[in-house]
Amino acid sequence: MKNILRGRIFGKPKRDSYAYLKRKFVENGDFPGWDRRVRKSVIKRFEIIDRNIKTATTSSDGLFLAEFVFSMKADGDIVECGTYAGASAAKLSILAEITGRKLYIFDSFEGLPETGKEDITDFHARRNSQWVTPWEKGRYRGDIGEVKSNIEKYGSIEACVFKKGFFSKTLNSINLPGKIALAFVDVDIASSAKMCIASIWPRLTAGGLYVSHDIAYLKVLDSILDKNLWESVFHEFPPVLFGAGFGLCDASPHMGFFVKGDISGEYIKSLMIDK
Ligand SMILES: C[S@@+](CC[C@H](N)C(=O)[O-])C[C@H]1O[C@@H](n2cnc3c(N)ncnc32)[C@H](O)[C@@H]1O
Structure with missing residues (x-):
């Protein structure tokens, strides 16, 4: 019973459990690219972050x-x-440092903004579409001083550029980098999610990833797949949103992603932990 609780059945990690993904992630060091040693050190640093930052x-x-x-x-x-x-x-800052990129961090650092009635609740695709708890103003507030100190202690502060403010004011060509290889968007509210995709997608380069941590929320899905946005603003069909409504597995139920450009199935496979 204890083993099952740890995601293991009879000593072997259960498929798609954290223990299983961790093993596969290290084994991927045998492919060309970042080796086992680097991958093990990333896991070690990430686990320290998980223990120390809410x-x-x-x-x-x-x-x-x-x-x-x-x-x-x-x-x-x-x-x-x-x-x-x-x-x-903090995790992305470590990855940015290793791969020689910058990490641009956008947040109000005051928590969620005040939302309209239509956005204050959402439905959760995995929980029989129950309402999720209201997105109240100030929820998930992380003071910028506390965030910087967390990244200083556990991540790589040198890789970071901080952009404080509500997205309606900050997500523009002055603050965003011209070329984005990966965006991680974890903003809960449908209107925030729409602002993010509208400003980030055009700057994402070929082969780049737009990763959302809100794909379990039906209103967010609606907002980032909005027909008018894709047809009239981006002038393209929305690409496949991998994980929509389900996530990448039970251990990552809120995460999904788009890949930019004309890419192959092989490329998508190469991005996954279980290749
Ligand atoms: C669920 S939390 C992010 C969790 C975080 N990724 C982690 O590692 O725990 C959502 C964040 O989105 C921010 N946010 C949502 N809508 C925003 C907006 N319109 N402008 C600025 N920040 C926003 C909130 O301030 C909050 O920090």
């Missing part, structure tokens, strides 16, 4: 992000929208 993400989410950054073939920097206390940002 977070709305899972340990498996961190491993998926690491495999994406290590395996993607795309030019540009990394962008995070939605930071809270800085756990996912």
Whole structure:
């Protein structure tokens, strides 16, 4: 029973459990790219972050992000929208440092903004579409001083550029890098999610990833797949949103991603931990 609780059945990690993903993530060091030693040290640092910084993400989410950054073939920097206390940002800062990129961190650092009635609740696709708890103003507030100090202690502060403010004011060409290789967007509210995709997608380079941590929320799905946005603004069909409504596995139920450009099935496979 104890073993099952740890995601193991009879000594072997259960498929898609954190223990299983961790083993696969290290084994991927045998492919060309980042080797086992680097991958083991990333796991060690990520686990310290998980123990010390409060977070709305899972340990498996961190491993998926690491495999994406290590395996993607795309030019540009990394962008995070939605930071809270800085756990996912600390992990991304380590990945940015290793791969020689910058991490741009966008957040109000005052928590969620006040929303309209239509956005204050959402439906959770995995929980029989129950309402999720209201997105109240100030929820997930992470003070910028606390976030910086967390990243200083557990991440790589040198890789980071901080952009404080509500997205309606900050997500613009002055603050965003011209070329984005990966964006991690964890913002809960449908209107925030729409602002993020509208400003980030055009700057994402070929082979780059737009990773959402909100794909379990039906209103968010609606907003980032909005027909008018894709047809009239981006002038393209929305690409497949991998994980929509389900996530990448039970241990990463809120994470999904788009890949930019004309890419092959082989490329998508190469981005996954279980290749
Ligand atoms: C769920 S938390 C992020 C969790 C974080 N990624 C972690 O590792 O725990 C959502 C974040 O989105 C931010 N946010 C949501 N909408 C925003 C907006 N319109 N402008 C600025 N920040 C926003 C909130 O301030 C909050 O920090």
